[in-house]
Amino acid sequence: DGGITQSPKYLFRKEGQNVTLSCEQNLNHDAMYWYRQDPGQGLRLIYYSQIVNDFQKGDIAEGYSVSREKKESFPLTVTSAQKNPTAFYLCASKPGLMNTEAFFGQGTRLTVV
Amino acid sequence: QKEVEQDPGPLSVPEGAIVSLNCTYSNSAFQYFMWYRQYSRKGPELLMYTYSSGNKEDGRFTAQVDKSSKYISLFIRDSQPSDSATYLCAMSVSRGSTLGRLYFGRGTQLTVWP
Numbered sequence: 330d331g332g333i334t335q336s337p338k339y340l341f342r343k344e345g346q347n348v349t350l351s352c353e354q355n356l357n358h359d360a361m362y363w364y365r366q367d368p369g370q371g372l373r374l375i376y377y378s379q380i381v382n383d384f385q386k387g388d389i390a391e392g393y394s395v396s397r398e399k400k401e402s403f404p405l406t407v408t409s410a411q412k413n414p415t416a417f418y419l420c421a422s423k424p425g426l427m428n429t430e431a432f433f434g435q436g437t438r439l440t441v442v
Numbered sequence: 443q444k445e446v447e448q449d450p451g452p453l454s455v456p457e458g459a460i461v462s463l464n465c466t467y468s469n470s471a472f473q474y475f476m477w478y479r480q481y482s483r484k485g486p487e488l489l490m491y492t493y494s495s496g497n498k499e500d501g502r503f504t505a506q507v508d509k510s511s512k513y514i515s516l517f518i519r520d521s522q523p524s525d526s527a528t529y530l531c532a533m534s535v536s537r538g539s540t541l542g543r544l545y546f547g548r549g550t551q552l553t554v555w556p
Binding site for chain 1: 485493546549
């Protein structure tokens, strides 16, 4: 089945540690996105990529990094510089820039302990 | 001012009620308007989208866009307990430097009780 797979579903991290969230899609989509969702705040864009080997910062990129070495993969690293990393992280993809429908993964819940 | 404003609720209605969900926006360049439904601890899924102004109907759901007022609505008729979820509005432009980005509202939490 085609779709977007995020792993792990739940992740615990100690303060001061970097952690990488996985996002893989087999939809052959060019555009991929990372959002952060906090209670009452909706989805905020962290990073997005329109094509392999290219990505742009979103509204809250500080403390995060990404890579896009393969079309199907867009991992997000939450670094120790991110001051409040506990949140629900969502990965999404679209066929291209002009497409309206974004397909979302099931999310990763990150908790800093 | 956020580009997209949405009342987070919560909204609680009895089964069979008509539900009205709304968003306002400030960027006149938005041309695509979407509604996503998100069940608890799941990723959002696209419910409906419209281009520019007008109405669009799909079963029990109707989406309306009023660009002159910068106001969009989603109506749910004959609401069911299975409609209980968070509803997110989203918008995007059709050209320019922010092409491809989606701008989301905060989401409205809806509960339909039997």
